[in-house]
Amino acid sequence: DTEVTQTPKHLVMGMTNKKSLKCEQHMGHRAMYWYKQKAKKPPELMFVYSYEKLSINESVPSRFSPECPNSSLLNLHLHALQPEDSALYLCASSQAATGSNEQFFGPGTRLTVL
Amino acid sequence: GEDVEQSLFLSVREGDSSVINCTYTDSSSTYLYWYKQEPGAGLQLLTYIFSNMDMKQDQRLTVLLNKKDKHLSLRIADTQTGDSAIYFCAESIGAGNNRKLIWGLGTSLAVNP
Numbered sequence: 404d405t406e407v408t409q410t411p412k413h414l415v416m417g418m419t420n421k422k423s424l425k426c427e428q429h430m431g432h433r434a435m436y437w438y439k440q441k442a443k444k445p446p447e448l449m450f451v452y453s454y455e456k457l458s459i460n461e462s463v464p465s466r467f468s469p470e471c472p473n474s475s476l477l478n479l480h481l482h483a484l485q486p487e488d489s490a491l492y493l494c495a496s497s498q499a500a501t502g503s504n505e506q507f508f509g510p511g512t513r514l515t516v517l
Numbered sequence: 518g519e520d521v522e523q524s525l526f527l528s529v530r531e532g533d534s535s536v537i538n539c540t541y542t543d544s545s546s547t548y549l550y551w552y553k554q555e556p557g558a559g560l561q562l563l564t565y566i567f568s569n570m571d572m573k574q575d576q577r578l579t580v581l582l583n584k585k586d587k588h589l590s591l592r593i594a595d596t597q598t599g600d601s602a603i604y605f606c607a608e609s610i611g612a613g614n615n616r617k618l619i620w621g622l623g624t625s626l627a628v629n630p
Contacts, residue, residue: 407559434614443603443623444622444623445605445607445620445623446620448617454614456614458614458615459615459617493559501616503565503567504548504609505550505562506562506618507562508559508560508561509559510558510559511558511559
């Protein structure tokens with residue numbers, strides 16, 4: 404299995420809602436990443452988990468809360484988002500945060516905040 | 518600071534070669550990557566090169582690295598309409614668990630029949 408899967412594919416939420424994005428990989432990778440991407444822009448790193456521990460938080464607002472329950476799963480909990488948070492949220496994984504560190508991306512969750 | 522630059526647009530005819538260029542600033546980068554993104558899709562890793570190499574070939578793709586000038590290029594031979602996409606160059610910076618990628622703005626490749 405060489406895939407990173409993400410659910411849901413699309414999500415529409417109001418500013419008072421709480422929702423979660425999910426990411427899963429079964430490649431035995433020990434590093435997992437959340438990125439935010441606006442249309443026609445490069446992805447912006449949000450969080451990195453390495454061996455299930457948070458290793459990088461790129462000063463992301465607290466309305467985004469990551470969680471890594473085990474080495475295959477990564478969640479992003481959303482609460483009280485703003486319309487400007489509407490974007491494509493991408494999950495990626497790599498074997499570890501060392502070596503060639505090729506990151507493999509999922510298809511993304513397209514989030515719309517009303 | 519770290520920066521990666523790419524030209525924003527490239528238009529080629531089907532069957533021609535495409536060359537997408539990238540410059541980076543961090544001389545300590547160990548790995549450099551090329552990703553492809555089709556409309557509405559995630560990012561697909563195309564290839565990567567280690568900084569002690571100057572060339573890597575993989576089927577229709579050739580990566581050239583000039584470490585002295587901090588210049589990276591991706592050549593796509595016999596470009597097809599299915600190659601139309603945004604191509605991102607990225608460099609790996611940092612060490613250990615603090616490694617991350619610095620991304621260029623992406624080059625939008627249009628392939629005309």
